Amino acid sequence: MAEAAGVAAEFFASNRARAARAVLDQVVLPGEELLLPEQEDGEGPGGAGERPLRLNAGARSRVRVVCGPGLRRCGDRLLVTKCGRLRHKEPGGGGGGVYWVDSQQKRYVPVKGDHVIGIVTAKSGDIFKVDVGGSEPASLSYLAFEGATKRNRPNVQVGDLIYGQFVVANKDMEPEMVCIDSCGRANGMGVIGQDGLLFKVTLGLIRKLLAPDCEILQEVGKLYPLEIVFGMNGRIWVKAKTIQQTLILANILEACEHMTADQRKQIFSRLAES
């Protein structure tokens, strides 16, 4: 918090755009303007002295940069819309890479392509209304299931859990979900099985758990047979052989958000003993 306050003071005092390179992994605030490496000429804190000599100055400015969640393009300027740490990913082949803000929030805003867990709240004609935790329930066509036809309706009841993907998600329209991919296969989407436990966590924790090198999940997977479904909307569904095991699992996942690696190790070793 002290860090954020310091940054805020500095930002509002100088009221000047900072270079994106210079604030990587630092806190950025909504309303702040960032300068991409191509725009830094003389404006950034580095100044002209530090800049290496460029041979292809003209070609440089055409590098494409992707601005992810938490950033917004406004003309040629890059503005911050969320509070959090600025992250950057180097590009795979050419381009300027991806910038985004790693923020902590609980409110979910539907994004096209996201896999989420929804609860069916209503069946009306040929669409289901699904609560996904957004500002508006999403619609889900009964034809958007694997193998579904007009004759062969999927067996979906009110109250069922649905794991699906957004195909339409923007600020002006009702979000729309589907449970098939572009090839018409389910790929694990559809109604999530019976029983189990659904609980909500912050959106940041979901991303932390789904990161490719997440130690928590590797540890959890060693405990006992279990199944987990993660929705990008902050919902987690867990199921194990017994209710007790399911509850332990849910508690671990919920608690590990604010634990250090050592604390986690302790808990996992204690669980392994019991």
Added chain:
Amino acid sequence: MRGGPSGGARRRAGLSMAAERKTKLSKNLLRMKFMQRGLDSETKKQLEEEEKKIISEEHWYLDLPELKEKESFIIEEQSFLLCEDLLYGRMSFRGFNPEVEKLMLQMNAKNKEEVVEDETVELDVSDEEMARRYETLVGTIGKKFAKKRDRANYEEDENGDIKPVKAKKMFLKPQD
């Protein structure tokens, strides 16, 4: 040299007042097709110019500043999927749900192995082999589409391959 205007002016000057009044026909009448023949070049030009003026005045155009969106090098993307290489959201451990476990391997391996896969893809049948195989098919398929009368022209040679007989009927010019 343009003799038209000066010649016309001279002629008009020579005409009497009464005659001038008589020749003054309305513009609309002069514009008619049958009147065009008798017109001299000056009045013709005048009429054409007027017509052009009317047409250009009646043209519609939008009184707006030019909208020119500059090509931007910043692309907006609101999904974390692209940024963080997140794993597939369904997981199963220690054989709880074998179906999901299989799916998990498949979906999570997709990101990593894509590069490797491209290299291992090899052609089962080389292009040359394919061409050779189709070579023999030309005759067989050709026979299928040939008319009954022409079918006799297809003969089997010593290899068993069917080939069209080359002799073509054509017009022979008589010698005289």
